[in-house]
Amino acid sequence: MHLEDLQRITEEHHAAEAGLKHVLYVCSGTACQSSRSDEVVKALQAELKARGLEATCEVRQGGCQGLCARGPMAALDQGKVVYQHLTPEDAPTVVETLDSQPPDHLQLPSTMPFFTRQVRIATQIAGLLDPNELNSYIAAGGYQALLDALSNKTSNEVLQEIVRSNLRGRGGAGYPTGLKWSTVAKAPQTPKYVVVNGDEGDPGAFMDRSLMEDYPFRVLEGMTLAAYAVGASYGYIYVRAEYPLAVKRLQSAIKQAQKQNLLGSNIAGTTFSFNVEIRLGAGAFVCGEETALIASIEGGRGTPRPRPPYPAESGLWGKPTLINNVETMANIVPIIQNGGEWFAEIGTEKSKGTKVFALSGRINNTGLIEVPMGITLREIIFEIGGGIPDGKRFKAVQTGGPSGGCIPEQYLDMPVDYESLASIGSIMGSGGMIVMDETSCMVDVAKYFMEFSMAESCGKCVPCRVGTAQMYDLLCKISEGRATLDDLVLLESLCDMVKHTSLCGLGQAAPNPVVSTLRYFRDEYLAHITEKRCAAGVCQIKHEPLEVHS
Amino acid sequence: MSRVVTLKINGQDVSGREDESILDVARENGIEIPTLCQLDGLSNVGACRLCLVEIVGVSRLLPACVTRVAEGMEVNTESERLLRYRRMIVEMLFSEGNHVCPVCISNGHCELQDTAIALQINHIGMPYRFPVRQVDASHARYGLDPNRCILCTRCVRVCDEIEGAHTWDIMGRGIASQLVTDLATPWGESETCTSCGKCVQICPTGALFIKGKSVGEMTKRPDFLPYLAMMRNRKNGS
Numbered sequence: 001m002h003l004e005d006l007q008r009i010t011e012e013h014h015a016a017e018a019g020l021k022h023v024l025y026v027c028s029g030t031a032c033q034s035s036r037s038d039e040v041v042k043a044l045q046a047e048l049k050a051r052g053l054e055a056t057c058e059v060r061q062g063g064c065q066g067l068c069a070r071g072p073m074a075a076l077d078q079g080k081v082v083y084q085h086l087t088p089e090d091a092p093t094v095v096e097t098l099d100s101q102p103p104d105h106l107q108l109p110s111t112m113p114f115f116t117r118q119v120r121i122a123t124q125i126a127g128l129l130d131p132n133e134l135n136s137y138i139a140a141g142g143y144q145a146l147l148d149a150l151s152n153k154t155s156n157e158v159l160q161e162i163v164r165s166n167l168r169g170r171g172g173a174g175y176p177t178g179l180k181w182s183t184v185a186k187a188p189q190t191p192k193y194v195v196v197n198g199d200e201g202d203p204g205a206f207m208d209r210s211l212m213e214d215y216p217f218r219v220l221e222g223m224t225l226a227a228y229a230v231g232a233s234y235g236y237i238y239v240r241a242e243y244p245l246a247v248k249r250l251q252s253a254i255k256q257a258q259k260q261n262l263l264g265s266n267i268a269g270t271t272f273s274f275n276v277e278i279r280l281g282a283g284a285f286v287c288g289e290e291t292a293l294i295a296s297i298e299g300g301r302g303t304p305r306p307r308p309p310y311p312a313e314s315g316l317w318g319k320p321t322l323i324n325n326v327e328t329m330a331n332i333v334p335i336i337q338n339g340g341e342w343f344a345e346i347g348t349e350k351s352k353g354t355k356v357f358a359l360s361g362r363i364n365n366t367g368l369i370e371v372p373m374g375i376t377l378r379e380i381i382f383e384i385g386g387g388i389p390d391g392k393r394f395k396a397v398q399t400g401g402p403s404g405g406c407i408p409e410q411y412l413d414m415p416v417d418y419e420s421l422a423s424i425g426s427i428m429g430s431g432g433m434i435v436m437d438e439t440s441c442m443v444d445v446a447k448y449f450m451e452f453s454m455a456e457s458c459g460k461c462v463p464c465r466v467g468t469a470q471m472y473d474l475l476c477k478i479s480e481g482r483a484t485l486d487d488l489v490l491l492e493s494l495c496d497m498v499k500h501t502s503l504c505g506l507g508q509a510a511p512n513p514v515v516s517t518l519r520y521f522r523d524e525y526l527a528h529i530t531e532k533r534c535a536a537g538v539c540q541i542k543h544e545p546l547e548v549h550s
Numbered sequence: 551m552s553r554v555v556t557l558k559i560n561g562q563d564v565s566g567r568e569d570e571s572i573l574d575v576a577r578e579n580g581i582e583i584p585t586l587c588q589l590d591g592l593s594n595v596g597a598c599r600l601c602l603v604e605i606v607g608v609s610r611l612l613p614a615c616v617t618r619v620a621e622g623m624e625v626n627t628e629s630e631r632l633l634r635y636r637r638m639i640v641e642m643l644f645s646e647g648n649h650v651c652p653v654c655i656s657n658g659h660c661e662l663q664d665t666a667i668a669l670q671i672n673h674i675g676m677p678y679r680f681p682v683r684q685v686d687a688s689h690a691r692y693g694l695d696p697n698r699c700i701l702c703t704r705c706v707r708v709c710d711e712i713e714g715a716h717t718w719d720i721m722g723r724g725i726a727s728q729l730v731t732d733l734a735t736p737w738g739e740s741e742t743c744t745s746c747g748k749c750v751q752i753c754p755t756g757a758l759f760i761k762g763k764s765v766g767e768m769t770k771r772p773d774f775l776p777y778l779a780m781m782r783n784r785k786n787g788s
């Protein structure tokens with residue numbers, strides 16, 4: 001495959017498309033599939049056939065349109081019309097109105113802030129191509145960046161582009177990607193490895209799943225560019241086994257790319273060789289931590305080890321290893337295509353580009369969004385997210401999963417970036433945003449996340465293994481109305497100790513949900529302890545039996 | 551060849567080789583840093599977190615057992631905060647299992663007990679968890695009482711790295727982690743165990759013991775380990 005071949009495939013694809021009057025992409029992501037999008041595709045195809053329109057109109061499986069709450073969704077003719085809540089029974093109506101205006105209940109207005117306020121870079125046109133087809137990706141400009149880089153740029157030029165973009169790791173901690181790449185590139189040992197971390201495990205996070213399902217070639221191309229830049233020869237994509245569709249699509253993508261010589265030996269006739277393999281996680285959250293992930297790929301028990309040495313110096317089998325999150329890799333291609341400066345113009349001073357967030361919880365527009373860094377939480381939740389359902393009052397938004405914190409109303413107008421979120425006791429995290437209204441009890445929320453951390457602690461180091469269990473027990477005591485103020489003191493000292501003494505990020509961040517809720521909702525803790533009262537009515541307070549005087 | 555560096559530990563000027571850990575250099579100079587999972591001759595895992603130290607210019611606390619010394623480094627091993635954390639770690643270990651010293655075969659010869667005494671712990675500030683754990687007495691000569699186990703994984707490492715049998719391993723995760731032989735079969739039925747007894751000798755508590763000992767009678771002799779490790783390294787040419 002050479003640049004000319006890409007040109008040819010693109011022209012052929014466009015010529016074939018030109019003969020079609022309508023192309024309808026129905027979302028085939030996990031969320032829409034669970035609300036029968038497969039059957040919708042079949043019903044629509046049958047309907048077209050019945051009307052003899054199959055030569056001029058096509059219905060295809062596409063990627064995520066973002067608004068999961070309104071699924072199954074579909075996009076007609078590059079998003080001219082966006083459909084919502086499709087059922088197989090709607091097929092006749094949809095086909096009938098292809099040339100005219102579909103009924104309002106099936107259509108979403110394109111002027112919705114949900115669509116207009118987004119800036120899509122990582123998810124660019126993920127919804128408007130067939131994730132199973134390499135040619136569909138190539139026709140949309142795919143693999144131009146890689147083949148151009150391989151024949152016209154040195155590996156250092158590719159690397160410098162990423163450095164200039166100021167891209168930061170999208171996995172949560174926000175480590176500068178360019179710095180990580182150059183550390184691996186400078187490491188003297190060979191072979192080197194590139195690992196893509198797709199072990200997305202935070203409750204309420206599904207950004208990486210969607211990218212792997214809808215944009216597998218984009219992830220692969222980014223990964224190959226990364227390998228070229230750092231001089232790696234082999235790569236692993238670590239995907240959790242709970243994402244079967246993502247695994248299937250990635251496998252198919254790897255096979256197709258290998259067949260077209262976009263992966264493998266002497267890619268596109270150059271001296272650069274790179275191959276990729278998928279490794280499945282077995283359900284341990286801690287394997288998202290990079291050193292535990294390495295242990296897991298090596299075939300060992302998924303437990304972290306102390307850093308330094310960092311994987312960039314000594315990673316997989318002791319060799320220099322570049323580990324990046326899926327979303328980070330999805331940002332590589334547009335940066336190489338448009339230049340690092342272009343990317344660095346978007347966002348805030350220290351956080352560049354866009355971030356994909358997964359909105360869930362008590363919010364109208366549950367789904368996936370991509371917004372520029374520096375947007376306020378209020379814009380995300382009330383404009384793009386459509387606000388809180390049932391006229392309830394906003395209480396807090398949880399970012400960063402079990403490692404993050406709860407952000408109260410007073411910070412809604414703060415611009416979102418790595419530093420600002422950290423300054424108010426939360427983290428950017430991988431991008432999960434759980435919105436809570438007045439029906440949520442913050443003690444219960446803290447208890448939920450602590451239970452998660454306790455269950456997912458690997459058990460290697462004492463503070464995390466015992467500390468999370470002790471903190472969970474204390475939170476249970478508080479939520480059941482059995483706690484005293486002394487318990488609160490102990491809880492706070494445990495939070496401090498576990499944070500500073502745990503071996504890896506899981507333990508170091510496990511107290512965050514407690515610390516942040518204590519910081520902003522201390523009165524709720526006190527109400528549980530002193531008044532034995534849960535204002536939200538969530539906690540089951542066990543009252544002492546009344547003494548009966550005879 | 552490793553370079554020689556000079557550094558400060560608790561204000562005291564010391565020297566070390568670049569490939570030595572802070573713990574090595576501290577011990578050579580008579581500075582005590584408590585440890586429970588570390589043992590000379592075994593690989594270091596940095597799991598017990600007792601040897602955490604402060605290093606000037608580093609925001610995080612780092613485990614002395616796996617952190618290499620560097621030129622000009624300033625280490626502090628004895629701050630009020632470190633002592634507080636160390637006490638809490640030991641209290642956590644006591645609260646996690648069922649440690650009843652007066653009836654323990656290792657009473658008086660127990661590293662956990664010694665560490666608690668050295669840290670002047672006179673009570674446990676968090677609730678005991680009282681887990682239900684079964685004793686494994688199926689082996690002919692040795693026994694395992696998981697109630698006294700602190701999951702330091704010394705036995706796992708000595709069995710894997712020195713004896714080469716890898717009979718021991720950890721099963722489960724988090725607070726439910728437990729020590730198992732083979733694939734969680736009773737010790738006595740293990741097909742890999744060579745009954746060498748190294749695990750018993752290096753166990754810091756009374757969790758692994760020789761049958762027939764009574765309260766306070768079980769003394770451990772881990773001194774064989776550095777010699778064996780040295781001979782093995784020499785054979786491997788490193």
